[in-house]
Amino acid sequence: MLGLGGSLSGGVVLSSGVVTPDSISDLAFWFKKNTRVAAAQWDDQSGNNNHMSQDTTGNQASYSSGGLLFVDDNSDHYDLTTAVDIGASNAFTMVIVADLNSYDSNNVLLGDNNAADKFLDFQQIDQLRYRQSGGSAVLKFPSTDPFPIEEKFMVTVTKDTSRNLVVYKNGNVLTQESSANNPVPSGAFEVDQIGGRSSAPDRDFDGIIFELLLYEKLLSSEELAGIHAEIQGRNGL
Numbered sequence: 001m002l003g004l005g006g007s008l009s010g011g012v013v014l015s016s017g018v019v020t021p022d023s024i025s026d027l028a029f030w031f032k033k034n035t036r037v038a039a040a041q042w043d044d045q046s047g048n049n050n051h052m053s054q055d056t057t058g059n060q061a062s063y064s065s066g067g068l069l070f071v072d073d074n075s076d077h078y079d080l081t082t083a084v085d086i087g088a089s090n091a092f093t094m095v096i097v098a099d100l101n102s103y104d105s106n107n108v109l110l111g112d113n114n115a116a117d118k119f120l121d122f123q124q125i126d127q128l129r130y131r132q133s134g135g136s137a138v139l140k141f142p143s144t145d146p147f148p149i150e151e152k153f154m155v156t157v158t159k160d161t162s163r164n165l166v167v168y169k170n171g172n173v174l175t176q177e178s179s180a181n182n183p184v185p186s187g188a189f190e191v192d193q194i195g196g197r198s199s200a201p202d203r204d205f206d207g208i209i210f211e212l213l214l215y216e217k218l219l220s221s222e223e224l225a226g227i228h229a230e231i232q233g234r235n236g237l
Contacts, residue, residue: 029212031043031213053081054077093156094215095213103206107206126141158219194212
């Protein structure tokens with residue numbers, strides 16, 4: 001047991017001591033492993049009907065192990081029903097369970113159909129990058145190489161209202177080394193695309209996304225612990 005009890009703000013604690021993501025407020029979308037997932041559309045489980053869909057067969061990922069397998073050479077990507085603004089000084093919490101196949105591209109997770117300078121991606125094996133306009137925040141973790149290929153992992157990225165970015169792998173905070181500044185405060189980042197950036201798109205994701213969710217707020221440490229436990233348990237991490 002995690003000992004979370006009723007201390008979570010709106011979180012429902014299951015008998016196992018973990019917390020369901022949809023029981024915490026401000027969940028924008030949740031693409032849950034092995035739940036209403038198909039090549040044409042992955043249905044949102046947040047209750048907002050913010051599905052990710054792709055009408056063009058050649059740009060559809062394929063079902064794999066409860067998630068979707070993206071191939072960068074095919075420009076596999078999806079559009080959200082409703083855009084979510086995580087730019088400026090808007091706080092957010094994103095959790096993804098993934099297994100990367102290569103760094104032939106920059107593996108964009110969240111993108112904006114209308115702007116090439118707004119994205120969140122796995123840039124290199126030791127580097128994640130967030131850009132909401134102007135300069136980008138490059139977060140480096142060279143001593144740990146936390147984002148290797150052919151390894152299933154859970155990564156969490158949080159941003160507070162002061163634009164401070166924190167990254168977790170499998171529930172543990174990663175220590176940043178030689179990282180760039182936080183992103184500039186100006187500019188919206190209307191997330192409406194999964195797996196690529198801008199209308200082309202480019203920097204396409206290459207690998208499996210098993211689960212992906214986004215909150216429009218910074219989760220508390222207790223909330224994070226609860227959903228980390230629930231997601232790790234479901235994904236065998």
